[in-house]
Amino acid sequence: MTESAHTRIGWLDLPAEVRSRVEGVLGGGPVTEAVTQPGGFSPGTAARVRTSTGRRAFVKAVSPELNTRSAELARMEIHVSRSMLATAPVPRLLAAFDDGAWVVLVLADIEGAQPRTPWVEPEVDAALAALTELAAAVTPTPVGGLPTTAQRLHDNFTRWAALAADPPADLDPWLAERMPELRCLSAATLEILATGDTLTHCDIRADNMLVRADDGKVMIVDWPWGCVGPAWVDRLMLAVDVYVKGGDPARVLEGIDPDAVTGFLAGMSGFFEYAHRQPPPPSIPTVREFQRRQAEALRPWLRARLCSTPRRRP
Structure with a gap:
């Protein structure tokens, strides 16, 4: 059983400029596969993505327009993840950005x-x-x-x-x-x-x-x-x-x-x-x-x- 909002937006619902920026983090190849993940309550994107070059990542993205609190929580997660030690059993943060309209985390994808x-x-x-x-x-x-x-x-x-x-x-x-x-x-x-x-x-x-x-x-x-x-x-x-x-x-x-x-x-x-x-x-x-x-x-x-x-x- 998972806890889910059942209202998540998907990878393709993100603005083109957000998707392009994520693809740049992953080496520039376009994302050819994106699978939305269950669990959690944020209405934002939570997707495992794969690029044309085979690079994988887990992408979380939310806009304050969807839910102000969810955007605040994403900013809090960025703060914690940027200082997390490599010895902790936690996915590595590859990149994060916040332009005011979208808060985005790009994390190492965990096969599991x-x-x-x-x-x-x-x-x-x-x-x-x-x-x-x-x-x-x-x-x-x-x-x-x-x-x-x-x-x-x-x-x-x-x-x-x-x-x-x-x-x-x-x-x-x-x-x-x-x-x-x-x-x-x-x-x-x-x-x-x-x-x-x-x-x-x-x-x-x-x-x-x-x-x-x-x-x-x-x-x-x-x-x-x-x-x-x-x-x-x-x-x-x-x-x-x-x-x-x-x-x-x-x-x-x-x-x-x-x-x-x-x-x-x-x-x-x-x-x-x-x-x-x-x-x-x-x-x-x-x-x-x-x-x-x-x-x-x-x-x-x-x-x-x-x-x-x-x-x-x-």
Whole structure:
């Protein structure tokens, strides 16, 4: 299963001058093959391309006219990708340009596929190995000017307050009764997320990973949310994706403070419970359904942890 906007523009929808500039980066031969890729929510182009000379690349391009936030995220991804270390399991940035009308990244093409979902054990292990390798390569962070993970997730982790101020009629009664505790847990977790000096991806999901065809190694793609925090944040996000899409997250969570796990789930649940009830953003009609599914999947896990796990925090 992939998460997709289902409204992507293709390679041929890009202006001729943008396509020509990309072809120049790739050596000047015209692109003769372009395959739009699934996954993600941006309405912009995300295509694997091949030129007449056989040069391959992965091209991402979006215009603020399509979606202002998507263009902002592309600019953020350029900032992170330009400083990424070669030792990290991340596709190499070949070129990037931003003329105000179009924001474009040209990345090394990875021959591979997204991990299967429901998750299978070998690919969970490969993803976990990639995150361990990533943390070793980007601690301390090689990218300057980034927010902390707490700053990045602050708005998400404070959504219980908005839900408490105007409780939705369809909010699960068990959650409604525990909103003060959930707000407290989420706030305490933000304090933890302000620590650490690792560059974290902060959006780990199956559709932001590629399993290489030749050796099964996982590469981590799509970096607009890069921030600085504890190395275990990305492992926790992997555990959430494994749980939501089908699989056992236990070994992914090994070594992470159980209080941090419960608090993180509280924060993420508050965000999804709030977000899926909002109007969809322009040109991204399916994101609210994705958020609804996430909220529904996390409820029983959060409930089980709150009911069975001793906690040091209220």
